[in-house]
Amino acid sequence: MRNMLGFIVKSLIVAFLFAVLFAYAMFQGGFVSWFLFYAFLPFLLYMAALLIYPVHDWKVERRLSKRMAVGGETIEVEVTLKRRLPFPIYYCVIEEHLPHSLKKVDKHLEKYKDMEETDHYYKPRKVKRVVFPWFNKAITYRYQLDQVPRGEHVLKTFRIKTGDFFSFVKKEHIYQHESKLLVFPYVRPVKMKDRVNSFEKGASPSFKWNEKNTNIVTGVREYMPGDRFAWVDWKTTAKKNEMMTKEFEQEKSVDMMLILNGVYHPDGSSLSFEGAVEFTASMLKEYHKYSSPLSFMSLGDERKYYPFRPDHTYQQKIQEHLARIRHTGKIPFAQQLDREKSLIPSGILLMIVSHYLDKDLQNEISKWMKRSKRIVFFYVCPHNQLSFQDHQAIKQLKSEGIVVNILSEDQLTQQQFEVNT
Numbered sequence: 507m508r509n510m511l512g513f514i515v516k517s518l519i520v521a522f523l524f525a526v527l528f529a530y531a532m533f534q535g536g537f538v539s540w541f542l543f544y545a546f547l548p549f550l551l552y553m554a555a556l557l558i559y560p561v562h563d564w565k566v567e568r569r570l571s572k573r574m575a576v577g578g579e580t581i582e583v584e585v586t587l588k589r590r591l592p593f594p595i596y597y598c599v600i601e602e603h604l605p606h607s608l609k610k611v612d613k614h615l616e617k618y619k620d621m622e623e624t625d626h627y628y629k630p631r632k633v634k635r636v637v638f639p640w641f642n643k644a645i646t647y648r649y650q651l652d653q654v655p656r657g658e659h660v661l662k663t664f665r666i667k668t669g670d671f672f673s674f675v676k677k678e679h680i681y682q683h684e685s686k687l688l689v690f691p692y693v694r695p696v697k698m699k700d701r702v703n704s705f706e707k708g709a710s711p712s713f714k715w716n717e718k719n720t721n722i723v724t725g726v727r728e729y730m731p732g733d734r735f736a737w738v739d740w741k742t743t744a745k746k747n748e749m750m751t752k753e754f755e756q757e758k759s760v761d762m763m764l765i766l767n768g769v770y771h772p773d774g775s776s777l778s779f780e781g782a783v784e785f786t787a788s789m790l791k792e793y794h795k796y797s798s799p800l801s802f803m804s805l806g807d808e809r810k811y812y813p814f815r816p817d818h819t820y821q822q823k824i825q826e827h828l829a830r831i832r833h834t835g836k837i838p839f840a841q842q843l844d845r846e847k848s849l850i851p852s853g854i855l856l857m858i859v860s861h862y863l864d865k866d867l868q869n870e871i872s873k874w875m876k877r878s879k880r881i882v883f884f885y886v887c888p889h890n891q892l893s894f895q896d897h898q899a900i901k902q903l904k905s906e907g908i909v910v911n912i913l914s915e916d917q918l919t920q921q922q923f924e925v926n927t
Contacts, residue, residue: 519674524550553675555593561666562679564589568661570685577612577656577692577784585664587645595639599667600647602633610655614692618918621777621888629653654689656780658830661685690829691784695922696792726750730817761879762799763850764789766828767860768806769835769842774862775888779833781918782861782886787828788923789857794821804828805842806835833861840866843874852877859884868899875906882909882927889914 527550531543564587571582585600611617611629620626635647662684669676726739729749742750766786768779786802793800794816802812802824812824835842839860850856856878858871863885875881883903887896892912900910911925 523553523674549671552594553670556668556670556675556677559591559593559677561668561677564666564679564681566664566681566683568683568685570687573686574688574690575654576690578614578653579689581651581654581687582648583651583661584646584648587666589643589645592641592643594641595668596671597668598637598639598645600635600637600645600664601667602649602664603662604631604633605659605661607657607659608651608654611653612655612689612692613653615919615921617777618781618915621775621781621915621918622890624775624777627777654687656689656691656783656829657832659687659689661687688826688829690825691780691787693784693788693791694920696785696788697922697924698792698927699924726752730815761853762793762855762857763801763803764857764859765843765846766802766804766831767839767858767862768804768831768833769837769839770833771839771862771864773864773891774833775891776833778861778886778888781913782859782884783828783831784918785884785886785913785923786859787825789859790821790824790828803846804831805839805846806831806833808835809842838866840864840870843867843870847874847877853879855879855882857882857884859886861886863887863896863899865895865899868903871903871908872906875908880907880909882911882925884911884913884925886913886918889916 523546527543527546531539567586567588569584569586572579575581583602585602587600608631609629610627613626617627631651633649635649637645637647639645663680663682665678665680667676667678726742727750729738729751737751739750739752764786766782790800790802797816799814801814804810804827810827812820812827815821843858856874858881860867860883871881871883885896885900892914900912903910909926913923913925917923
C-alpha cells in the first residue's frame with residue numbers, strides 16, 4: 507500500500523511538470539518557450555520510464571573471501587547485482603546493513619591493554635557505495651571487513667537507491683541475501699606449570715597433566731583422524747583390511763574436565779568474557795595437541811557437553827561452539843554448577859574458567875573440592891576491578907587447596923598464557 511501511494515505521488519509530480527511546461531509553451535508561444543519544452547522533454551520521459559522500471563527483480567550475489575576465519579583477520583566481500591534490461595541508470599547507491607555482531611573489532615592482544623575501557627572494542631561499521639552503471643547489466647562493488655570479531659555473523663540485507671538527474675523521482679529496494687561468516691576465537695600457546703607438593707623425602711610433583719596411562723590396551727577400534735601412528739594395530743589391520751588402532755584405558759575413563767562460565771553477570775565485562783573464551787579455546791587446543799583426555803562443558807543459556815575424543819572433526823565442533831557462544835545465560839552459574847554434581851563422576855580433575863567471582867560461586871567451588879581430585883580456577887578480570895572481597899575469596903579458595911589463576915591485562919597481553927596447574 508505504501509509503495510503504491512509513493513508511485514502515485516511520483517507519477518503526479520511527473521505529470522504536473524509536463525503539464526506546466528506544455529502550458530507555458532502553448533500560452534507563451536515563440537521559439538524560446540517551445541525550445542525549453544523540447545529540451546526538458548527527454549528528462550520528463552526518462553522520469554516516466556524510471557517510474558515503471560523494476561529495480562526489485564535484480565539478481566544479487568554476495569561472495570566472501572572466507573566462510574571461516576580467526577578473530578582479527580580481514581574478510582573481503584564482493585557484491586554483484588545483475589539486471590536483465592540495460593536501462594540507463596545515472597547513479598546507484600548501495601548500502602550494506604551489517605549485523606550488530608560486526609560492530610566490534612578484534613585487535614588481538616591490544617584489546618586487553620585496558621579492559622575497563624571497552625569503547626575501543628566497539629566500532630561503527632558503515633558500508634555505502636555510489637556507482638554509475640549507466641547501461642551496464644552487471645554492477646559490482648567490493649569492500650573489506652577488517653579486524654572481524656569472534657562470533658557467527660549473518661549478512662542479510664542491503665539497500666539499493668537510484669533516481670533521476672534532478673532527484674524528482676527516487677526508487678529504492680531492500681534485497682534479502684543471507685551470507686554467514688563464522689569467526690573462531692584467537693588461540694595462543696599455553697604454558698602450564700605443574701604444582702609441586704613437598705613430602706618428607708623431598709619434593710615431587712603430585713600430579714602430571716599430560717601423563718597418560720597408555721600401557722593398558724583394552725581393545726581395538728577403527729582409526730580416526732588425530733590418532734597417533736604408533737597406536738596402529740597392524741595385526742588387526744591386516745586381518746580386517748582396514749586401519750585399526752589400539753584403544754587404551756585412558757580413553758574409556760576421562761578424568762579431566764574444563765567448564766566455561768557462559769552466564770551474564772553485571773560485574774563481568776564483555777572483554778573479560780572474550781578473554782575467558784580465548785583462554786578456553788587455547789587450553790582445549792593445547793590438550794588436544796598431546797591427546798590428553800580432557801572433556802569440555804559450557805554452562806550458560808544452554809548446556810553443552812563434549813566428552814573427550816581424539817579426532818580432529820570433533821575438536822572442530824568444540825571450536826565452532828566457542829565461536830558462537832555468548833554470555834546471555836540468566837540462571838546463575840553457581841546454580842547450574844550445582845546441578846552437574848549428580849552427572850559428573852567424583853574424583854575428576856576439574857578446571858573452571860569464569861569472568862566473574864561472587865560469593866555463591868566461591869561456595870560452590872568449595873563444595874566441589876570435597877569430591878574432586880583437584881580444582882583449578884581461572885578468573886579472568888581487569889586488574890583494577892579486583893575488589894577487597896575478590897582478594898578475600900581468592901585467599902579462602904587457596905587455603906582450601908584450590909589452585910587459582912588470575913588472568914588480567916598483564917597475562918592477556920602476552921603472546922602465550924602462563925598458568926599454574
